[in-house]
Amino acid sequence: MKKVTVSFVLNGDQVEAEVPATWSLLRTLRETFELTGAKEGCGVGECGACTVLVDGMAVNSCIFPVAEVEGKSVTTVEGMAGSDGTLHPLQKAFLENNGVQCGFCTSGMLMSAKALLDENPDPTEEEIRTALSGNLCRCTGYVQIVESIQKAAETMKNKS
Numbered sequence: 001m002k003k004v005t006v007s008f009v010l011n012g013d014q015v016e017a018e019v020p021a022t023w024s025l026l027r028t029l030r031e032t033f034e035l036t037g038a039k040e041g042c043g044v045g046e047c048g049a050c051t052v053l054v055d056g057m058a059v060n061s062c063i064f065p066v067a068e069v070e071g072k073s074v075t076t077v078e079g080m081a082g083s084d085g086t087l088h089p090l091q092k093a094f095l096e097n098n099g100v101q102c103g104f105c106t107s108g109m110l111m112s113a114k115a116l117l118d119e120n121p122d123p124t125e126e127e128i129r130t131a132l133s134g135n136l137c138r139c140t141g142y143v144q145i146v147e148s149i150q151k152a153a154e155t156m157k158n159k160s
C-alpha cells in the first residue's frame, strides 16, 4: 500500500507520521497518534463528530485526506485545555450547563464552537446555530449546547 509522510503541528507540537496515502486525518489522529477525542459517527462528512481545526478552520476530519495537513496546524479536543489541565472556558461551560449528555458529539461541538469564538467572540444565537449546523446531537436538543457557548463567550469576554 502506498504510504505518505506528513509533517504538521499537532496541538502545538511538531509531528511526523508515515501512513497509508488513503487515510483520513481522523484515522491518523486516532490510530497513529492515539487521540480518540474526535469520533467517527457517519464517516461521510454528515454528522460533525470528527470535527477538528486545521489552521483554525473547523473541518470534518473523516473526509479530510491526511496528506492535506502537510505544513499545517491541527488542533483536536485534546489540545483545548491548558498544559496544567485547566479547562478551556468552552469545556467548563459545557460541563456546567448540561451541554454534554452521552458525549459522542461533544468534541466536535467544542471544536466548531472554538472556531466560531476565535473568529467572532460575541456571536448571536443565530450565528451559534449556523456554526453548529454541521454537528448533530441526538441527546440534548441543542438548547443547552447553545447556552453553553453563550456562557463561554461571556466568560471569555470578561477575561479579555
Ligand code: FES
Residues within 6 Å of the ligand: 039, 040, 041, 042, 043, 044, 045, 046, 047, 048, 049, 050, 051, 060, 061, 062, 063
Ligand atoms: S464522522 Fe465525520 S462527519 Fe460524521
Ligand code: FES
Residues within 6 Å of the ligand: 099, 100, 101, 102, 103, 104, 105, 106, 136, 137, 138, 139, 140
Ligand atoms: S450529547 Fe449525545 S449526541 Fe450529543
